[in-house]
Amino acid sequence: MNLKQIIANSIHEVVTELPVDIIQNLIEKPKYSHHGDFSFPTFEIAKRKKIAPPLLASQLSERISSPWIERCEAVGPYVNFFFHKQKVQQQIVQTVLEQQTNYGDLTIGNGENIVLDLSSPNIAKPFSMGHLRSTVIGNSLANILEKCNFNTVRINYLGDWGTQFGKLIAAYLKWGEQEKVEKNPIPELLKLYVRFHQEAEKDTDGLVEEGRAWFKKLEDGDEEALSLWRWFREESLLEFQRIYDLLGVSFDSYNGEAFYNDKMEAVVNLLQHKQLLSFSDGAQIVELEEEPSLPPCLIKKSDGATLYATRDLAAAFYRKEKYQFAKTLYIVGQEQTVHFQQVKAVVKKMGESWYNDMHHIPFGLLLKDGKKLSTRKGEIILLENVIQEAIQLAQNNIAAKNPSLPNKEKVAKQVGVGSIIFQDLKNFRLNSIEFSLEDMLKFEGETGPYVQYTFARACSILRKASFSEELVSHGLQDTFSWELSKLLYEFPEVIERAYIGFDPSVVAKYIIDVCQSFNSWYGHEKILNEDHSKKSRLALVYATTVVIEESLRLLGMEAPTEM
Ligand code: ARG
Numbered sequence: 001m002n003l004k005q006i007i008a009n010s011i012h013e014v015v016t017e018l019p020v021d022i023i024q025n026l027i028e029k030p031k032y033s034h035h036g037d038f039s040f041p042t043f044e045i046a047k048r049k050k051i052a053p054p055l056l057a058s059q060l061s062e063r064i065s066s067p068w069i070e071r072c073e074a075v076g077p078y079v080n081f082f083f084h085k086q087k088v089q090q091q092i093v094q095t096v097l098e099q100q101t102n103y104g105d106l107t108i109g110n111g112e113n114i115v116l117d118l119s120s121p122n123i124a125k126p127f128s129m130g131h132l133r134s135t136v137i138g139n140s141l142a143n144i145l146e147k148c149n150f151n152t153v154r155i156n157y158l159g160d161w162g163t164q165f166g167k168l169i170a171a172y173l174k175w176g177e178q179e180k181v182e183k184n185p186i187p188e189l190l191k192l193y194v195r196f197h198q199e200a201e202k203d204t205d206g207l208v209e210e211g212r213a214w215f216k217k218l219e220d221g222d223e224e225a226l227s228l229w230r231w232f233r234e235e236s237l238l239e240f241q242r243i244y245d246l247l248g249v250s251f252d253s254y255n256g257e258a259f260y261n262d263k264m265e266a267v268v269n270l271l272q273h274k275q276l277l278s279f280s281d282g283a284q285i286v287e288l289e290e291e292p293s294l295p296p297c298l299i300k301k302s303d304g305a306t307l308y309a310t311r312d313l314a315a316a317f318y319r320k321e322k323y324q325f326a327k328t329l330y331i332v333g334q335e336q337t338v339h340f341q342q343v344k345a346v347v348k349k350m351g352e353s354w355y356n357d358m359h360h361i362p363f364g365l366l367l368k369d370g371k372k373l374s375t376r377k378g379e380i381i382l383l384e385n386v387i388q389e390a391i392q393l394a395q396n397n398i399a400a401k402n403p404s405l406p407n408k409e410k411v412a413k414q415v416g417v418g419s420i421i422f423q424d425l426k427n428f429r430l431n432s433i434e435f436s437l438e439d440m441l442k443f444e445g446e447t448g449p450y451v452q453y454t455f456a457r458a459c460s461i462l463r464k465a466s467f468s469e470e471l472v473s474h475g476l477q478d479t480f481s482w483e484l485s486k487l488l489y490e491f492p493e494v495i496e497r498a499y500i501g502f503d504p505s506v507v508a509k510y511i512i513d514v515c516q517s518f519n520s521w522y523g524h525e526k527i528l529n530e531d532h533s534k535k536s537r538l539a540l541v542y543a544t545t546v547v548i549e550e551s552l553r554l555l556g557m558e559a560p561t562e563m
Contacts, residue, residue: 001088001091001092001095003037003038003083003088003489004024004027004038005020005024006066006068006069007024007027007038007040007066007069007081008020008021008023008024008027009066010064010065010066010069011023011040011060011064011079013064014059014060014063014064015045015049015056015060017045017048017049018044018045018048022044023040026040026041026044027039027040028040028041030080033479033483035075035080036073036080036081036082037081037082037083037486038080038081039078039079039080039081040060040078040079040081041053041077041078042054042056042057042060042077042078042079043077046077053076053077054074054076054077056077057074057075057076057077057078057079058074060072060074060079061073061074061079064079067084067087068083068084068087068088069081069082069083069084070082070083070084070085085475085476085477085479085482086474086475086476086477087475088475088485089473089475089476089477089481089482089485089540090473090474090475090536092485092486092488092489092543093473093475093485093488093536093539093540093543094472094473096488096543096546096547097471097472097473097539097542097543097546100546101546101549101550101553103491103492103546103547103550104147104491104492104494104495104547104550105147105149105492106147106148106149106492106495106496106499107148107149108148108149108150108496108499109145109148109149109150109151109326110149111149111150111151112150112151112325112326113150113151113152113153113323113324113325113326114142114145114150114151114152114153114325114326114327114328114329115152115153115155115319115323115325115327115328115329116138116141116142116145116152116153116154116155116328116329116331117138117155117157117315117328117329117330117331117332118134118135118137118138118139118141118142118154118155118156118331119131119134119135119138119156119244119249119251120134120156120157120158120159120256120332121158121159121236121240122158122159122160122164123158123159123160123232123233123236123237123256124164124165124168124185124186124189124190124193124232124233124236125159125186125189125190125193125236126186126187126190126382126383127239127240127243127382127383127384128383129365129366129368129383129435130333130365130366131383132366132383132420132424133333133363133366133424133429134331134332134333134363135244135247135249136247136249136420136421136424136425136556137331137361137363137424137425137429137504138154138329138331138361139154139247139249139556140421140425140504140507140554140555140556141329141331141361141502141504142154143553143554143555143556144495144498144499144504144507144554145499147495147554148495148496148499150326152252153252153253153319153323153325154250154251154252154253155251155252155253155254155255155319156251156253156254156256157255157256157257157315158233158237158254158255158256158257158258159256159257160229160233160256160257160258161256161257161258161260161261161311162215162257162308163211163212163215163305164193165214165215165218165229165232166211166212166213166214166215166216166217166218167193167196167197167200167211167214167215168189168192168193168196168232169211169214169215169218169225169228169229170196170207170210170211170213170214171192171193171195171196171211172189172192172228175192175195176188176192181235182235185232185235185236185238185239186235186236186239186382187382189232189235189236196211212303215305216303216305219261219305233258237254239384242384243383243384243387246384246387246413246417247387247417247421247556248417248556248558249556255315257308257311257315259315260311260314260315260318263314263315263317263318264306264310264311264313264314266314266317267310267313267314267317268284268299268300268306268310270350271286271299271346271350274349274350274351276346276349276350277299280296281302282302283298283299283300283301283302284298284299284300285297285298285299286299286346286349288342288345288346288349290345290349291341291345294338294341294342294345295338295342297309297342297343297345297346299313308339309339309342309343309346312339312340312343313343313346313347316328316343316347316358320352320354325354325357326357327357327358327359328357328358328359329359329361329502330358330359330360330361331361331363332360332361332362333362333363333364333365334362334363334364334430336360336362337360337362340358340360341360343358344358344360359502361429361502362429362430363429363430364429364430364431364432364433365432365433366424366432366433366435367432367433367434367435368434368435386420386435386437387416387417387420389437390416390417390419390420390437390440390441391412391413391415391416391417392412392416393416393437393438393441394411394412394413394415394416394419394441394449395408395409395412395416397415397441397443397449398411398412398415398563402563405562405563406562407560407562410560411560411562411563414452414557414558414559414560415441415448415449415452415560415563416441417557417558418448418449418452418552418557418558419437419440419441419447419448419449420440420448421448421555421556421557422440422447422448422451422508422555422557423435423439423440423447423448425504425505425507425508425555426446426505426508426509426512427505428503428505429503429504429505446512448557450512450515451511451512451515451548451552451557452552452557452558452559452560452563453563454515454518454519454548455515455545455548455549455552455559455560455561456560456561456562456563457522458518458541458544458545458548459545459561459562460561460562461522461527461528461538461541462538462541462542462545464528465528465534465538471535471538471539471542472535472539473535473536473539473540473543474533474535474536475536476533476536476537476540478521478524478525480517480520480521480524480525481521481525481537481540483517483520483521484514484517484518484521484540484544485540485543487510487513487514487517488514488543488544488547490510491510491547491550491551494506494507494510495507495554498554504554504555507551507554507555508555510551511547511548511551511552511555514544514547514548514551515548518544525537527541
């Protein structure tokens with residue numbers, strides 16, 4: 001059932017000046033629900049009929065008739081429509097009950113592949129807030145794309161190659177201790193890296209040169225260099241894995257920058273063959289003069305070393321070939337915007353039409369006390385500790401509010417982790433967000449725990465009523481359940497909007513609205529009252545749990561049934 005279509009058809013039966021689909025596109029949702037469920041501006045048709053819009057509105061309001069529409073009102077040039085609540089409500093709830101978790105599934109994707117480049121932390125460095133954002137946003141986008149019938153490939157493009165590993169190896173060989181690194185890998189490696197930079201600043205004994213030489217060895221496949229690099233990589237991955245387990249995120253591939261080490265030459269050759277390379281101070285670059293805002297893309301340094309962009313080019317070609325993607329998304333902070341514009345511009349210059357399917361999905365900063373944190377200066381918060389702290393706070397909350405809850409630890413983890421994810425996803429991704437554990441763990445306001453708590457409350461009502469899923473709805477008439485039902489009806493449109501904007505916050509904001517609407521209804525109606533509408537109320541409660549749980553799943557969160 002499509003509510004706008006019902007209205008458009010009923011209008012079209014009276015005035016045939018415009019095709020139904022155009023009428024449908026003109027239909028608006030009024031700001032206030034007492035102005036109707038939908039509203040139709042008559043200007044377009046009035047112009048064609050050469051009559052005044054208010055006159056047409058009043059004629060329409062008198063002549064429109066549909067079994068689904070209870071009444072129409074002309075207000076100035078608008079016709080406001082009020083649906084037959086009980087009938088429509090019944091249909092909406094039945095649809096959700098029938099489709100269950102498939103409710104909201106879309107067919108837009110046609111089973112095509114979308115590659116997502118997400119998370120992508122740098123080895124031997126702490127997992128940063130930026131990587132957390134990439135992980136959480138990317139994972140949710142992938143879930144949303146799957147709901148739209150795309151096939152997704154989640155790639156963790158580890159930052160496991162580059163000149164910094166030469167520096168790290170040099171630093172380790174100078175000052176490092178195996179035992180210390182084994183005990184506490186990332187903080188110890190980070191210390192070495194920071195020390196390298198401090199000492200290099202007052203460089204007396206050619207430290208920078210040494211670092212460069214070690215990277216060269218690494219690139220040339222020197223066994224000592226390689227085995228240290230492998231060790232750093234493995235230790236780092238073990239630490240990252242603990243974070244991914246906490247967040248409940250997994251990947252289809254961990255092919256990072258190093259994987260493209262032997263795949264860059266082919267791309268460089270291709271660039272040469274297409275005569276796109278030019279020399280600048282001994283370095284090889286691709287001029288991007290047709291995009292005036294873009295600096296040239298550096299492909300090889302004067303010493304022959306490849307760069308971040310070179311690897312991204314190789315990766316793009318490899319992925320196109322391997323996955324035949326319809327789109328490829330890079331979920332990376334906005335500070336890398338120019339880089340992705342350059343890579344895309346080079347692919348375009350190479351004559352590949354799929355440059356258009358490359359999308360950088362940027363996001364803003366995650367701040368702590370209003371400040372960005374810099375790993376260079378060694379200011380780190382270990383993300384894993386932060387997540388553990390959120391879980392601990394959730395646990396304290398449960399101990400205070402509901403000490404007899406079964407599975408306390410599991411629920412604390414679901415709530416603690418969920419609070420971090422929701423805090424991130426509820427804002428449009430380009431906004432910077434402030435990381436405050438205290439705020440994100442609140443049970444009121446726009447938080448993860450609020451949504452989860454509303455879900456648990458709805459589940460508890462169903463438990464009390466020994467609700468069975470075969471129940472049917474006969475429809476309800478009160479305004480609160482009507483507002484809630486209309487929101488449930490919007491779910492498929494919400495998914496579509498989230499997809500179009502690559503924007504999980506659309507789902508997060510929506511689910512806050514659903515929870516608020518559910519709670520208002522719950523505050524006004526005795527859901528378990530023994531009267532002839534009890535079954536229909538329970539059906540609505542159940543339909544609401546379906547939509548909340550599915551929305552949380554799309555955001556990458558769990559939905560505890562008790563908390
Ligand atoms: N490792 C990079 C960083 O931490 C992010 C990689 C993003 N993906 C890419 N294809 N460049 O900055």
